Amino acid sequence: MKNVRLENVSKMFGTAIGVENVDIDVKPGEFFTFLGPSGCGKTTTLRMIAGFYYPTNGKIFFDNRDVTTLQPNKRNIGMVFQNYALFPHMTVFENIAFGLEVRKMSKAVIREKVERAQKLVHLEKYGARKINELSGGQQQRVALARALVIEPDILLLDEPLSNLDAKLREETRIEIKRLQVELGVTTIYVTHDQTEAMTMSDRIMVMKEGVVQQIGTPQEIYNQPSNHFVASFIGESNVLDGEVIEIIGDAVKVKLDDDFYLNGSMNQTANGKKLVVGEKIKCSIRPEAVFEGQGTNELKGTIQLVEFTGVSINYVVEVGSNIMKIMIINKGNQILNRGDSITLHVPENGIYLIGE
Amino acid sequence: MSTNQAIVTRDNWWARLTRSKYFVYVLISPLFLILLAYVIYPFYQTFIQSIVGEEGATLENYKRFFGLTSTANLEALWTSVYISVISVITCAIVGVTMAFLMERYEFPGRKILSVLILVPMALPPLVGVLSFTFLYGESGILPRAVQALFNLEQVPFSLKGVVGVIVVHTFTMYTYFYLTAAAAIKGLDPSLEEAATSLGSGRIRIWLKVILPMLTPSLVASSLLVFMISMASYTAPLMFGVERTMTMQIYLSRTNGNLDMAATQSTILSIVSISFLILMRWYQGRRNFQNQSKGIGVHRTELRTQFAKYMSMLLSFVGVIILMLPILVLVLISFSVDGEWTIQIIPTAYTLEHYIDLFTDERTWRPIWNSLQMSFVATAGNILFGVAAAYALVRMKFKGKVFLDILIMVPWALPGTVVAVNLIAAFSEPTVFSFNQVLIGTFWILPLAYFVRHLPLIFRSTSAALMQMDESVEEAARSLGANWWYTFRRVVVPMVFSGILAGTLLAMVQGIGEFVASILIYSTRTMPLSVAIFQKMYAFQFGTACAYGVLQIILIITVLFISQKITDGKAGSAI
Numbered sequence: 001m002k003n004v005r006l007e008n009v010s011k012m013f014g015t016a017i018g019v020e021n022v023d024i025d026v027k028p029g030e031f032f033t034f035l036g037p038s039g040c041g042k043t044t045t046l047r048m049i050a051g052f053y054y055p056t057n058g059k060i061f062f063d064n065r066d067v068t069t070l071q072p073n074k075r076n077i078g079m080v081f082q083n084y085a086l087f088p089h090m091t092v093f094e095n096i097a098f099g100l101e102v103r104k105m106s107k108a109v110i111r112e113k114v115e116r117a118q119k120l121v122h123l124e125k126y127g128a129r130k131i132n133e134l135s136g137g138q139q140q141r142v143a144l145a146r147a148l149v150i151e152p153d154i155l156l157l158d159e160p161l162s163n164l165d166a167k168l169r170e171e172t173r174i175e176i177k178r179l180q181v182e183l184g185v186t187t188i189y190v191t192h193d194q195t196e197a198m199t200m201s202d203r204i205m206v207m208k209e210g211v212v213q214q215i216g217t218p219q220e221i222y223n224q225p226s227n228h229f230v231a232s233f234i235g236e237s238n239v240l241d242g243e244v245i246e247i248i249g250d251a252v253k254v255k256l257d258d259d260f261y262l263n264g265s266m267n268q269t270a271n272g273k274k275l276v277v278g279e280k281i282k283c284s285i286r287p288e289a290v291f292e293g294q295g296t297n298e299l300k301g302t303i304q305l306v307e308f309t310g311v312s313i314n315y316v317v318e319v320g321s322n323i324m325k326i327m328i329i330n331k332g333n334q335i336l337n338r339g340d341s342i343t344l345h346v347p348e349n350g351i352y353l354i355g356e
Numbered sequence: 357m358s359t360n361q362a363i364v365t366r367d368n369w370w371a372r373l374t375r376s377k378y379f380v381y382v383l384i385s386p387l388f389l390i391l392l393a394y395v396i397y398p399f400y401q402t403f404i405q406s407i408v409g410e411e412g413a414t415l416e417n418y419k420r421f422f423g424l425t426s427t428a429n430l431e432a433l434w435t436s437v438y439i440s441v442i443s444v445i446t447c448a449i450v451g452v453t454m455a456f457l458m459e460r461y462e463f464p465g466r467k468i469l470s471v472l473i474l475v476p477m478a479l480p481p482l483v484g485v486l487s488f489t490f491l492y493g494e495s496g497i498l499p500r501a502v503q504a505l506f507n508l509e510q511v512p513f514s515l516k517g518v519v520g521v522i523v524v525h526t527f528t529m530y531t532y533f534y535l536t537a538a539a540a541i542k543g544l545d546p547s548l549e550e551a552a553t554s555l556g557s558g559r560i561r562i563w564l565k566v567i568l569p570m571l572t573p574s575l576v577a578s579s580l581l582v583f584m585i586s587m588a589s590y591t592a593p594l595m596f597g598v599e600r601t602m603t604m605q606i607y608l609s610r611t612n613g614n615l616d617m618a619a620t621q622s623t624i625l626s627i628v629s630i631s632f633l634i635l636m637r638w639y640q641g642r643r644n645f646q647n648q649s650k651g652i653g654v655h656r657t658e659l660r661t662q663f664a665k666y667m668s669m670l671l672s673f674v675g676v677i678i679l680m681l682p683i684l685v686l687v688l689i690s691f692s693v694d695g696e697w698t699i700q701i702i703p704t705a706y707t708l709e710h711y712i713d714l715f716t717d718e719r720t721w722r723p724i725w726n727s728l729q730m731s732f733v734a735t736a737g738n739i740l741f742g743v744a745a746a747y748a749l750v751r752m753k754f755k756g757k758v759f760l761d762i763l764i765m766v767p768w769a770l771p772g773t774v775v776a777v778n779l780i781a782a783f784s785e786p787t788v789f790s791f792n793q794v795l796i797g798t799f800w801i802l803p804l805a806y807f808v809r810h811l812p813l814i815f816r817s818t819s820a821a822l823m824q825m826d827e828s829v830e831e832a833a834r835s836l837g838a839n840w841w842y843t844f845r846r847v848v849v850p851m852v853f854s855g856i857l858a859g860t861l862l863a864m865v866q867g868i869g870e871f872v873a874s875i876l877i878y879s880t881r882t883m884p885l886s887v888a889i890f891q892k893m894y895a896f897q898f899g900t901a902c903a904y905g906v907l908q909i910i911l912i913i914t915v916l917f918i919s920q921k922i923t924d925g926k927a928g929s930a931i
Binding site (some may be wrong): 049051052071072073074075077078079081082083085086087088089098099102103143146147200277279 | 461801826829831836838847
């Protein structure tokens with residue numbers, strides 16, 4: 001269990017920026033996720049922590065030890081690669097034993113530890129198998145066992161689930177989280193899948209084009225996105241353009257269209273920003289924060305598209321000049337048709353004001 | 357305390373060095389040094405020899421080469437080009453036709469033909485030419501048989517001169533066209549043709565507008581390759597007595613002691629070869645007709661009429677005979693008693709003696725042993741260099757990659773004759789690169805020549821294997837605590853082993869059969885196998901010569917077979 005600290009870490013590839021000024025402090029035992037679309041610099045950051053790249057600027061510390069340019073083999077990390085990177089010329093046992101052999105442990109100790117690791121990932125009977133005789137999910141678990149058996153100070157996972165099919169992905173996700181909690185190892189997880197990030201992480205760092213957008217717990221990221229990108233990347237959101245026309249105390253009145261207004265709160269602004277009258281802003285409203293019927297912040301619209309998923313009824317509604325997505329939990333409500341008019345309302349705490 | 361501090365400072369010093377972005381140049385410098393010593397420097401020495409006269413630098417030799425007072429050189433250049441162009445055309449016709457027949461039609465005898473069609477690859481140049489002269493030469497078996505059959509005064513036909521050279525070239529080099537064309541046809545998506553048909557194209561239009569354009573890249577690449585090899589061809593002109601080719605002129609200039617002229621001719625031939633190499637690389641870099649679609653493979657058309665079936669059976673049979681005859685005749689003659697076969701159609705007396713002598717008689721065993729030793733030494737060097745160079749080029753980042761890549765390929769493009777002339781120019785005097793020794797006349801010059809000539813083989817097979825290997829596997833080993841060397845030994849080498857082995861075997865047999873450079877620089881104490889064959893041939897000891905040849909062919913077939921097995925048929929990258 002070690003703490004990982006990045007101080008203003010930047011990485012340039014020639015003149016192209018890989019990542020810029022990443023500044024994080026991962027607590028011992030924490031499950032920390034780098035989330036973002038491909039090319040956002042999350043893997044680059046992970047590879048600098050692993051030691052495969054050296055930062056162009058900034059420093060990396062493991063428990064106050066400067067490891068910025070330490071070779072990867074001296075960092076005592078466990079890493080799981082996207083394609084697993086198993087040694088195809090070795091058996092499952094030999095793969096898992098590799099790191100222990102490097103550490104010059106005795107045969108007996110190696111056998112004991114490898115068997116324990118195999119048990120941990122439910123591969124007891126597969127020790128003598130070759131890698132190409134395993135399914136994708138089994139390979140994934142070998143990779144995990146190989147990374148964990150060396151008792152790493154830090155576990156690095158680079159999109160470990162992206163090569164699995166949907167059902168297996170969910171199972172493995174739960175499995176990884178279980179192992180992480182049981183072993184308490186500091187874990188850094190890279191993914192572009194927001195569900196994985198939300199369900200597994202203690203904290204998430206959202207990145208875009210090499211720049212950190214927001215760091216926070218899943219709730220913070222979801223409920224209080226710091227900007228338009230985070231709001232729309234994590235979950236779905238209606239991001240509407242508006243103008244602040246009145247501020248009384250904490251109450252903020254935003255004009256969307258000539259006859260549509262929203263009443264928000266100064267407590268619900270991105271990064272606690274103070275708004276001023278006349279400012280152009282964006283309002284983020286989650287589809288599930290909108291309710292059918294009359295109430296505060298009432299809106300009238302026309303239904304353009306209806307989707308029934310079973311769990312919910314999704315509408316795309318034209319409200320003035322805006323198009324909004326609405327999700328209504330299916331409790332046996334009557335499903336409206338395209339072209340019907342609908343009355344909606346949004347509670348004040350469902351409106352999040354993003355300055356921009 | 358003080359030791360602790362010492363460790364820290366040393367660690368810092370070492371760490372600073374290894375983390376410097378220039379450290380990679382320290383690592384690759386030995387590769388450049390070897391290329392400098394054994395490729396560039398000999399080439400440079402030859403060039404110097406060609407321009408330095410008695411009083412300083414002069415272009416006298418080049419003037420003489422291109423001058424009209426003696427046209428021998430220009431004629432030779434013309435003949436070489438002309439033979440090469442014709443060879444390309446004949447090889448293309450034979451190779452592509454064969455590829456189409458084999459890939460598109462199902463006929464009786466197709467299976468056996470498809471195996472035997474690659475037999476010419478198993479014929480070392482010298483041995484191949486040898487069997488052709490036995491078969492079709494002036495006193496060859498076939499012309500004499502026809503003569504006897506029809507009671508003619510003279511042999512009705514015989515293979516000699518330029519035609520002989522071209523026939524041998526066609527036989528030995530059509531495989532380059534066959535392999536690439538067959539691969540391209542196999543890769544041709546049948547749905548393209550179906551699409552064209554559905555859009556209303558007739559057969560001829562499909563051929564002209566769809567199939568040929570798709571084959572163009574592979575045809576151009578093969579043409580360049582065959583042209584280059586034909587330009588470098590030495591054995592065929594030598595055996596068929598075509599003196600006016602570039603390689604023969606170099607050989608003759610050398611043996612007549614006209615060293616300046618030999619150097620000039622070598623330089624000119626090198627320039628031609630290297631331009632073709634660069635042209636080829638450039639072309640391969642931009643060819644990009646790869647089929648994306650998978651789906652059903654090409655279906656072979658079955659012959660329907662009885663007549664077509666019998667016809668194709670007959671033709672397949674003829675094909676098999678033509679392909680097998682060169683080897684069969686070698687085997688036949690290898691059992692003949694030396695000196696007994698004079699004017700008869702086929703040898704009259706047979707014996708097992710030659711094969712027994714190969715391994716028991718000190719004088720006949722000696723050249724085999726020499727070749728084994730020298731090829732072994734050269735191959736060991738090739739492994740070290742090839743694996744290191746492949747790793748550097750595939751895995752490391754540095755400036756000058758393309759340059760290093762071309763430098764490694766240059767010896768492959770250079771005719772063996774030129775390699776020999778270059779080595780003579782460089783190592784007839786003590787130099788730093790030969791540790792202040794004269795190498796000419798020693799054991800070491802031939803292994804060096806083999807090393808240089810076969811430099812690209814292991815390099816190419818290893819880089820192909822390395823490119824298949826995902827880099828993250830190495831990173832995984834590093835993350836598990838293995839240092840670079842441990843990773844290299846335990847992970848990289850085992851994973852690319854089949855590639856290294858395939859190249860090694862190829863380099864080994866090529867070394868054992870090498871003739872073109874050997875004939876110019878061998879010394880009597882270390883006479884290699886191929887030179888021995890050549891001499892036995894001229895001493896009319898045909899039996900012994902052919903026994904040597906059969907031994908070589910067996911070796912090559914074994915190696916081809918093993919490579920095929922270990923690389924799952926993905927070999928061929930090393931050609």
